[in-house]
C-alpha cells in the first residue's frame with residue numbers, strides 16, 4: 220500500500236479524499252468522463268472542475284471505499300445504500316456495499332462505512348482488505364453462488380462484518396449476495412464467507428481454513 224493516510228483534494232464546496240491503502244487501481248474514477256480526475260495532471264483530482272452531482276456519482280463508483288467526499292454542507296454527505304449487497308467478483312475480492320460496520324476498519328478510512336473490497340483469496344498483505352494479491356496468486360473462482368438463502372423482509376440496516384481469527388468473514392444483518400455475473404443469488408441475515416481461498420463451497424466457508432492452516436496475519 221502506498222500512502223499511509225488519505226490524500227485530501229480540497230474544493231470550494233466539497234473535498235475529495237483518496238486512501239491509497241484501499242485503492243486497488245480498478246480505475247472506475249479514471250474512466251469517468253469529465254475533469255474531476257485526470258491522470259497525469261497535478262492535482263490528479265480537482266473537485267472545483269466538476270458539478271456536485273458528478274463528484275457524488277464518480278466517488279460512489281469506487282468499489283473499495285478508497286474515494287470519499289465531504290461537503291461543507293454535511294447534509295449532502297454520503298448515506299448508506301438502502302440495500303446491503305456483497306458481490307462475489309470473478310477471480311477477485313468481495314465488494315461490500317451498504318451500511319457497513321467492519322471490525323477493525325481504520326477510523327480515518329471513512330469510505331469503509333459504505334464500500335469495501337475484502338480479500339477472499341487469502342493472499343492479501345492488508346487483510347481483511349484486498350490489495351490485488353489475487354492476481355499474483357492466480358486465484359481462480361467464477362463467483363458463482365449455489366445456495367439461495369432465506370427471504371428478507373428488509374434490505375438494509377447495519378451490516379456487521381467480522382473477520383474471525385484465522386477463519387472466515389462472519390456477516391450479520393440484512394444482505395443480498397450477488398454472483399460474479401451480477402445475479403441476486405442469495406439473501407439472508409447471516410453469512411459465513413470464505414476468505415482463505417480454499418473452500419470447496421465458495422463463497423461460503425466449509426471449514427477448509429483449518430485444514431490448510433490459514434493464517435490471517
Ligand code: SF4
Pocket residue numbers: 237241242243244245246247248249280281282283284285286
Ligand atoms: S475507483 Fe477507487 S479503487 Fe478504483 S482506481 Fe479509483 S480510487 Fe482506486
Ligand code: FES
Pocket residue numbers: 386387388412413414415416417418419423424425426427428429
Ligand atoms: S475461510 Fe476459507 S474455508 Fe473457511
